[in-house]
Amino acid sequence: MPPKKQVEEKKLLLGRPGNNLKAGIVGLANVGKSTFFQAITRCPLGNPANYPFATIDPEEARVTVPSPRFDKLSEIYKPASKVPAHLTVYDIAGLTKGASAGEGLGNAFLSHIRSVDSIYQVVRCFDDAEIIHIEGDVDPVRDLDIINTELRLKDIEFSEKHLEGIFKITRRGGQSLEVKQKKEEAALVEKIIELLKTGQRVANHSWSTKEVEIINSMFLLTAKPSIYLINLSEKDFIRKKNKHLMRIKEWIDTYSPGDLVIPFSVCLEERLSHMSLEEADEELKSLGVDSSLPKIVTTMRQKLDLISFFTCGPDEVREWTIRRGTKAPQAAGVIHNDLMNTFILAQVMKYEDVVEYKDEVAIKAAGKMQQKGKEYVVEDGDVIYFRSGAGKN
Template sequence: MPPKKQVEEKKVLLGRPGNNLKAGIVGLANVGKSTFFQAITRSPLGNPANYPFATIDPEEARVIVPSPKFDELCKIYKPASEVPAHLTVYDIAGLTKGASAGEGLGNAFLSHIRAVDSIYQVVRCFDDAEIIHIEGDVEPARDLEIIANELRLKDIEFSEKALENAAKIAKRGGQSLEVKQKKEEMALIERIIELLKSGQRVYNQTWTPKEVEVINSMFLLTAKPCIYLINLSERDYIRKKNKHLLKIKEWVDKNSPGDLIIPFSVSLEERLSHMTEEEMKEELEKIGTQSALPRIITTMREKLDLISFFTCGPDEVREWTIRQGTKAPQAAGVIHNDLMNTFILAQVMKYDDVVEYKDDAAIKAAGKLQQKGKDYVVENADVIYFRSGAGKN
């Protein structure tokens, strides 16, 4: 008997499906969230102020994604129009201890976090007598614990409600598929509640594709990828030293293992945001450091499993954003629904070949232009021309 063919389980990504994903800026009041939002978006939106709840309704803006490959393609094609990729960022009001129980407009703010796909958690590590700290003093590990507890407590509440709803169906009894599924869901949700009560985040665990589908339906706050942004004084950022950094690393390793910690300085980034590109370059060379914003943006895209493909020509070079694992017709649909619905094929050039040959005709003559069908999974930095039955290319 030949061995049974192994059926590979389809990977299901944790989180909301789609390509237009949003990152929310989260943290206690007065830690630098709104100033960071203004610096990263280079916009006057947000409301930096030295008091809690200066921001109530979340502000939204799009951030240009730094992309050396996009810049290189623009040099090659010299297009009339250049359209880079964007990441949507929300400035969410500061949380307080007790937010999960409704303190400090907590329920509204937690619902704003539920609506985003990932979290930038800003943690204050600078002393400034003129900027009050809502907890009285600067103690980052404590602040991390407050935010983590509020998100976990709210997730326990969401999970217990989901458990209650699943139990109503499971109690009907019988052998129906729905009853069986709900019993399995109950077992999973009970595990999630136990996990949350032990101090862990849902995101940092390993789940099967079937479990991920259930978790995604629950919209849990701790199931979102998180990057910890450590807001240092400009002086500490430049010298790469701060007395709190080790304790922060120990906390993250224990409570959010595998998640990224990025030190930065809101005061420096805010100052740079008012400069031209040339002025910024000169200032950074003078003080001997780099802006942390490019890394902050690109690593969040990676956390969200986002990649890019390009459409290139003399009229326009554009960078398009898709989720990892997207097939060619769905990638075409990001450009226009008609391209997906009447997809015929994708003509794919690899980025490295475009850089080497610098001419579409030369790439084709070298046999490097690939014809791909509907099962082709688009790879990061592919340059693609789509052909469809709608007369669109």
């Protein structure tokens, strides 16, 4: 008999990102975080001053997720209201060496990271005598080491405190289910502590379903999915070369394997943000490059394995965000808890069919509108009407 085909198990993702995805911008002081925040949000918030701790309390703004499908559905339905998907971005205060022990704005900085779903880590790779580097010179690998060390040290502290709470229960002894579960949890936390001490991040390892639930409850900083944004000079970005890039890749392969790296130029993006969209397009064409900002937004959704479904009608076209693998009742719950609790069925049309037929009567006549029950797993691009026992659709 031929050998059974091996099915590769998909890595379980940490975190519970919902429809309002939150991403924090993290890095050392004066690496371009606040300027990047202003460029990606096209708003005057943030404080791109040339001194450490110019940002203290995190600034917050929403970024529209680029979505050609949303634009096409809006064109077809011509709704009174259009609500695209958003990414909420936080400009978090710059990190310093010793933050895990409270140096600089350490404790506040680290608590702000705990509240986001994911991290954009900005790494400086440009020389500029007028922009002070808090460590004295530009060395992105050293900067990566500093941030990785501070996040790991804080996670070790969190984990050791968590372990103390577990031991209070396991010391009672006995064979109860709670004691057994806590002993298993203690073994996991001890494993996490050892992993952190070797320089690794929790997010870059594989965990079982039960382990994911425990890790999610701990809100560890190194469990946050990360994308590394390599801030180049405009000249280096255009020519796609920089002397630090190979060393950065080697560091990420060692300490953050599998995480994504996106080179970009804050200087260029900031300049484009002051132009009209038409002027910015012309400038990019003349330089022979594309803006990195759309990729930075959409890649974070992909990193978190997020997909979209749509609700459409003459009143409103809206794009909703869920994690891949979500069943219909839970997807309805993203709209309103009542829809999940009283879910009856989902009427599903595929995006491609809506674009082809452009009319729901024609879609029904072609047998392309399907009725799905509680076990239906929502697919990326589904256009859905939910029916519930409460009479809400």
